[in-house]
Amino acid sequence: MAYIDNILFALLFAAGIYWFAQSLGKLRRNILLGRDLDLTDNKPMRWRTMIRVALGQSKMVTRPTAAIMHIFVYVGFIIINIELLEIVIDGIFGTHRVLSFLGPLYTFLIATFEVLALLVLIGCVVFLVRRNIIKLKRFVSKDLDGWPRSDANYILITEILLMSAFLFMNAADRQLQVMGYSHYHEMSSAAFPISQWLIPIYGDASPEALIMVERFCWWFHIAGILAFMNYLPYSKHLHILFAFPNTFYSNLKAKGGFSNPENVQNEVKAMMDPSFTPPAPPEGQIQRFGAKDVTDLSWKQLMDAYTCTECGRCTSACPANNTGKLLSPRKIMMATRDRLEEVGANIDSNKGSFVEDGKPLLGTYITPEELWACTSCNACVQECPVNIDPLSIIIDLRRYMVMEESAAPAELNMMLTNLENNGAPWQFSPSDRLNWANEE
Amino acid sequence: MSNQAIHVPTMAEFAARGEMPEILFWVGCAGSFDDRAKKITKAIVRILNHVGVQFAVLGTEETCTGDPAKRAGHEFLFQMQASTNIQVLNGYGVKKIVTGCPHCYNTLKNEYPELGGDYEVIHHTQLVQQLLDAGKLTVQGGAFKGKKITYHDPCYLGRANDVYEAPREVIQKLDVELAEMKRSRANGFCCGAGGAQMFKEAEKGDKEVNVERSEEALALKPDVIAVGCPFCMTMMTDGVKHFNQEDTTKVMDVAELIAQANDL
Ligand code: SF4
Ligand code: SF4
Numbered sequence: 268m269a270y271i272d273n274i275l276f277a278l279l280f281a282a283g284i285y286w287f288a289q290s291l292g293k294l295r296r297n298i299l300l301g302r303d304l305d306l307t308d309n310k311p312m313r314w315r316t317m318i319r320v321a322l323g324q325s326k327m328v329t330r331p332t333a334a335i336m337h338i339f340v341y342v343g344f345i346i347i348n349i350e351l352l353e354i355v356i357d358g359i360f361g362t363h364r365v366l367s368f369l370g371p372l373y374t375f376l377i378a379t380f381e382v383l384a385l386l387v388l389i390g391c392v393v394f395l396v397r398r399n400i401i402k403l404k405r406f407v408s409k410d411l412d413g414w415p416r417s418d419a420n421y422i423l424i425t426e427i428l429l430m431s432a433f434l435f436m437n438a439a440d441r442q443l444q445v446m447g448y449s450h451y452h453e454m455s456s457a458a459f460p461i462s463q464w465l466i467p468i469y470g471d472a473s474p475e476a477l478i479m480v481e482r483f484c485w486w487f488h489i490a491g492i493l494a495f496m497n498y499l500p501y502s503k504h505l506h507i508l509f510a511f512p513n514t515f516y517s518n519l520k521a522k523g524g525f526s527n528p529e530n531v532q533n534e535v536k537a538m539m540d541p542s543f544t545p546p547a548p549p550e551g552q553i554q555r556f557g558a559k560d561v562t563d564l565s566w567k568q569l570m571d572a573y574t575c576t577e578c579g580r581c582t583s584a585c586p587a588n589n590t591g592k593l594l595s596p597r598k599i600m601m602a603t604r605d606r607l608e609e610v611g612a613n614i615d616s617n618k619g620s621f622v623e624d625g626k627p628l629l630g631t632y633i634t635p636e637e638l639w640a641c642t643s644c645n646a647c648v649q650e651c652p653v654n655i656d657p658l659s660i661i662i663d664l665r666r667y668m669v670m671e672e673s674a675a676p677a678e679l680n681m682m683l684t685n686l687e688n689n690g691a692p693w694q695f696s697p698s699d700r701l702n703w704a705n706e707e
Numbered sequence: 708m709s710n711q712a713i714h715v716p717t718m719a720e721f722a723a724r725g726e727m728p729e730i731l732f733w734v735g736c737a738g739s740f741d742d743r744a745k746k747i748t749k750a751i752v753r754i755l756n757h758v759g760v761q762f763a764v765l766g767t768e769e770t771c772t773g774d775p776a777k778r779a780g781h782e783f784l785f786q787m788q789a790s791t792n793i794q795v796l797n798g799y800g801v802k803k804i805v806t807g808c809p810h811c812y813n814t815l816k817n818e819y820p821e822l823g824g825d826y827e828v829i830h831h832t833q834l835v836q837q838l839l840d841a842g843k844l845t846v847q848g849g850a851f852k853g854k855k856i857t858y859h860d861p862c863y864l865g866r867a868n869d870v871y872e873a874p875r876e877v878i879q880k881l882d883v884e885l886a887e888m889k890r891s892r893a894n895g896f897c898c899g900a901g902g903a904q905m906f907k908e909a910e911k912g913d914k915e916v917n918v919e920r921s922e923e924a925l926a927l928k929p930d931v932i933a934v935g936c937p938f939c940m941t942m943m944t945d946g947v948k949h950f951n952q953e954d955t956t957k958v959m960d961v962a963e964l965i966a967q968a969n970d971l
Pocket of ligand 1: 642
C-alpha cells in the first residue's frame with residue numbers, strides 16, 4: 268500500500284506522455300498531407316530567425332503592453348517547468364523536494380519560480396481583462412465566436428489555477444517546515460518570497476490539514492500540467508511549441524516575391540519546347556493549379572495554420588478588414604486549421620485514406636469574396652509574431668479559382684485578356700508603348 | 708515643369724551600334740500608358756538626361772512583367788509574360804535595371820531569377836539616392852524648401868522589399884519638413900491598388916482603402932503627399948479629390964519632386 272502514490276503517479280505521467288506523443292504524431296501526419304517544399308537551405312539564418320523571433324519574441328514589441336505581459340507568461344511558464352523535473356522524481360520515488368540538496372542554489376531557484384509565478388498570474392489576469400472587460404477590438408471580432416474565444420479564456424484560467432496551486436503548495440510546505448513536521452525539512456525562508464504572504468490564510472490549521480492542502484496542490488499542479496499538455500493540440504496554445512519550428516522554416520526571401528509553382532513552370536516549358544514532357548505528379552497527388560483544399564497547400568502553410576495564435580494582429584493591420592471587407596487573414600489561418608483537422612478526422616475514420624466529403628477549403632470555409640478583397644500588401648505577414656504567411660494561402664486559392672475554374676471577377680478577366688493580347692493590363696496597342704517619349 | 712525635349716534611347720539603338728547602356732530603364736505599363744504616370748516617367752528621364760546616365764528603354768519590345776496576372780492568380784499568364792521578357796532581356800545581355808514602379812521592381816527582382824532572369828534591379832528612388840550620394844546629382848533651388856511633405860510607403864517597395872529609407876533620404880535633401888503618418892514604414896497602410904485591386908471594383912465594405920489612407924495623410928495637412936508608385940499615385944490622387952483637397956495638397960512622385968526642384 269505504501270507505494271500506491273508512486274505507482275499512481277507513474278501511471279498518470281506515462282499516460283500523459285503517451286497520449287501527447289500520439290497527438291503529436293497525428294499533427295505531424297496532418298502537416299505532411301501538404302505538398303512538398305524544400306526549406307532546408309541556409310540553416311544558420313534559420314537558426315538565427317528562430318532565436319530572434321520565437322525565443323526572443325522580437326515581433327511582439329510593436330505592442331508594448333502585450334509584449335511585456337506575454338514575456339512574463341512565457342518566461343515564467345518555461346522556467347517554472349524546470350520544477351517539473353523535481354516533481355517527476357519526487358512523484359516516482361516518493362521523495363520530497365529531492366533537489367533541495369543544492370542548498371542556496373535551490374533556494375534561489377524556488378524563489379525565482381515564485382516571483383515568476385506571480386508575474387504569470389499578473390500577466391494572465393491582464394490578458395483576461397483585455398479580452399473580457401476592456402474588449403480589445405481584435406478579441407471581440409466575430410472570427411473568435413464560439414470555441415476559439417472560450418479556448419483563450421480556458422488557457423488563461425488554467426494558468427492562473429496552476430500558478431496558484433504552486434504558490435499555495437509552497438505556503439503549506441513552508442508552514443509545515445516551520446512546524447518541524449516529519450520530512451518537511453527546514454529550508455531558508457528566502458525561498459518563499461511570495462508564498463510566505465499566503466501562510467496567514469492557513470491560520471492555525473493542523474499539520475494533517477496542511478499536508479492535505481500541500482498534497483492536493485502538488486497533484487493538481489502535475490495533473491494540471493499533463494492535462495494542459497494534452498490540451499495543446501486542440502488549442503491555439505499549440506503555438507508555444509510550434510512557434511519554434513515554424514519560425515525556423517520561415518520564408519527567408521523578400522516578402523514580395525511569390526512562389527513560381529513548379530507545375531506551371533513545367534507547362535510553360537512544354538509550351539515553349541514541344542520536346543519537353545512535364546514530369547508526372549507524385550504518386551497519389553492530384554495535379555492541380557493552385558489550391559482548392561488543404562492538401563493542395565504546402566506542408567509549411569499547414570504548419571502555419573497549426574501555429575496560429577489567433578492573436579489577430581494580422582487582421583488588425585489588414586487594409587481590407589479595416590475598411591469593412593469580409594477578409595480577415597486570421598480567419599484564413601483558422602479556417603485552414605479547421606479544415607485540416609476535419610480532413611485528418613476523415614482519414615482516421617476511413618482506415619487511413621481520405622474519403623471525398625465535398626467540403627473543400629475553398630468555397631466551404633473560405634469564400635471568393637474574402638479572397639478577392641486582398642490587396643497583397645503583406646501587412647499580415649509583417650505583423651505576425653510567429654512568421655505566418657496568410658497571403659500565400661490567399662494567392663494559392665486565387666490561383667485555383669482563376670486557372671482551374673476561370674472564376675475571376677469580370678473586370679479582372681478583362682484585365683487578363685488585355686494583358687494576354689496587348690501585353691498591358693489596359694486596352695492599348697503594344698506599338699504605342701513608347702509614344703510617351705514624343706508627347707508634350 | 709519645363710518642356711525641354713527629352714532624350715529616350717532604346718535598347719535596339721544601342722545594340723545596333725554594338726554598345727551597351729549602363730542601365731535599362733524599365734518603364735512599366737502604367738508609366739507607358741497612364742497619363743498621370745507618364746509624367747513620372749518623363750521626370751525620371753529628365754533626371755537621367757540631366758546627370759548624363761547612359762540608359763535605354765526597351766520601347767515597344769517591353770511588355771507587362773506579368774505582375775497583375777500573378778497577383779490575380781493567373782500564374783500561366785504571368786510565367787508566359789516572364790519568359791517573353793526574359794528572352795528579350797537576356798538577348799540584349801541586360802545586367803542592371805531601374806524601374807519606375809515598385810511592382811515591376813519586385814517582380815523583376817524577386818520572381819524572375821528562378822525563371823532564368825537574373826538582373827540587378829533597383830527602384831528609381833534608389834537610383835536617385837545613389838546619384839545624390841555620389842554627388843552626380845545635387846538638389847538646387849528650393850521650390851519645396853520648408854514645405855511639409857509626407858511620404859506614403861508603397862507596399863511593394865516597403866514591406867515587400869524593405870526599402871524604406873531611400874525615398875525618405877531623397878525627400879529630405881529638399882530641405883522640407885518630412886512628416887510621418889502614424890502608419891508608416893513597415894506599418895504603412897496600403898493605398899488599395901495592390902493584388903490586382905487596381906483593375907476591379909473593391910469588394911463590399913464600409914470604406915474605400917484609398918479614402919482611409921488619404922484621410923490619414925491629409926490629417927497632417929501636408930503640401931505634398933509623396934509616392935513612389937504609379938498605382939499609389941492614382942489611389943492617393945483620387946483620395947485627395949474625395950476630400951476636395953486637391954488645391955492645397957498635391958500628390959507627387961519622388962522623381963517629380965527632384966525634377967521640379969531642379970527645374971528639369
Ligand atoms: S496581404 Fe491581403 S490579407 Fe494580408 S493584410 Fe494585406 S490585404 Fe489583408
Ligand atoms: S496569423 Fe499570425 S498575426 Fe494572424 S492571428 Fe495568427 S498568429 Fe496572429
